[in-house]
Amino acid sequence: MKRREFLQSLTAAAALLAVSPHLVAKNQSSFRFLRPPGALDEDEFLRNCIRCGKCGEICPNRTIKFFSTENGTDSVDTPYIVPREQACILCMKCGDVCPTGAIKSIPREMNAILENVEMGTARVDRSLCLSWQGKTCGVCYRACPLQDVAIRIGRLEQPHVLKDCVGCGLCERSCIQIPQAIRIIPNRSLSKSA
C-alpha cells in the first residue's frame, strides 16, 4: 500500500470512528433499562465508567447486572438495572464504592436521594392497574420506599405518581398484575445529548 492510500484510509477510519457514537445512539435498542442510582448522564457515564464491576459486587439486593454486547459496543460491561427483575432498594452503596464518580456518592438520606437520584419516573397504565379497574390493590404504594413523596393513593387505592419519584422500580417489581401495570420510564434517554 502506498503511503498516500494508507493515510487516506487512516483518515477515513478516524472519521468513521468520530461519528460512530452518534450512529450507535440512533440505533440503540428499545431494551428498557436503568442505570444505578446517582449515575451521571448517559454520555458522561460511559466516559467515566471503567467497567470494574464493583457496583454490582457491593449491591446487597443483586439488582445491578452487566451488559454484554446487547446494548452496543460502547456499553459492554457497564451496569444496568431491569426493575421488573430486581429493583433498587436505594441503599446508595454503589455510589460509595464507584472509584471514578460515574455513579455519584450520595448519603442515604431522603433529601439527598430526592435531589440527586433520577433513574426514571414511574408511570401507571390505568387500563391494566387493578385499582383503576375497581379491584382494590395498592401494592405499588406499599412497596414504595418514598410513600406520599413519590406516590400517593386515592380512592380504591388508586396510585398517583408524584413528580418526586426517583425511579427505584420497587413498585414495578412488586406489581401483582402481569404484565405490570406500573413501570419506570428511564430518565437516561432524556438526558442523552447525542
Add this chain to the structure above:
Amino acid sequence: MQKTIAKPSSLRHLNKLRWLILTLVFSILVLLPFIHLYQTYVAAHAYDLLLPNEKIIYDAMEWLTEPFVSNPERDLDLVKGTTWSGTLFGLRLSDPLAVLSQIATSLSLYWPFILTALIPVVATIILGRFFCGWICPATFIYELNDTLAAWMRRAGVPLGDKVYDKRIKYIILAGGLVLSMLLGSIMTAAIYPPAIIGRELYYVIAQGAFGSGAVFFILTILFDLLVARRGFCRYLCPGGALYSLLGRYRLLRIQRVVEQCNDCKKCNVVCEFGLDPLEDGFGQECNNCTACIAVCPTDALKFKIQTYDQTFQGPGHLGHAYRNQQSGTSK
C-alpha cells in the same frame, strides 16, 4: 584453573514466592464473588428459603469469614473489586491503565480516582513491570498455559513459536486510548486480560454466565498456545506497555554477573517475556519475575540497584567462548 562457583542463594526461592502470590491473588478473585453472594443471602434474612447449593455457599463462606467479621453485610465490604480497581481493607487501588484510560476518555481529571493509582505507579517506577509477573491474574493462567505448551511440545505436538515486534503493544496502548477518546467509552477495559478475568469470574460465579470478555480471553490463550509463546503479554498487552514505560528507569534490576555466567542460555529459554539475559538484554520490559534467577545453575543473575542496564559484558567467564578467547589472547 577451576573457579569457585557460588553456593545457591536464597534469591532462587523468590520464584516460588511469586507463584504463591499469583495463586493467592487469583484465589481471592475467585473467593470475592462467593463472598458477595454470601452477603446478599445475609442481607435477605432468609436462610431457610435458599436453594441447597446456595446453602452450601452460605455455610462455607460463614465458616471462612466468621472468625474475622461480626457483621458480614458491612465488614466484608472492606475487600471488593479486582486488580483493575479494587478496595483492599479500605485502601483504594487502581490499575494505572484504568486511570489513564479514564482521563483520556472523560478528558478531565478526577483526583480521588487518580490518587488510587499512586501506590501502583510509585511501586512500578521503583520495581519495574512487577505487576505483570507478580500480581496479574492473567499471568497466572498464561504461565500455566505456557507449561501446558511445553508439555505438548515435548509430546511432539507442533505449536507455533512466532516472534513479532515487541513494540506492537505500545501502538495498541496509544490506539486504545485514542479509540476510547473518540468513542466516548473506555475500550482498553475490554482488551486488558487482568480486567477481563476479574469481571468474568464475578459474572460466572455471581451472575451465572460468562460475558463477552471470556471469548476474547480464550482467544488470547489460543494465541499464546498456537501462534506465539506468551504472545499476548509480549506483543499485544496495552497494560504491559504502560507498565514497561513506567518501569523504564526502575531502581531494582536483575543483572548478569559475568564472572559466574557459563553461557548455558537457560535464562533466555525460561524468560516469559522473551528477553535476552544471556547478553545483558533486559530492557524496560523485564518484570523482575526472577524465573531466570531460579533457573541459573551458577547463580550468575543478581539484583542490583541502578537505573540503567549494563551494556553487553561479553561471554560468561565460566563458558567455552570466554576460555577460548583467553587462550587466544595469551598466545
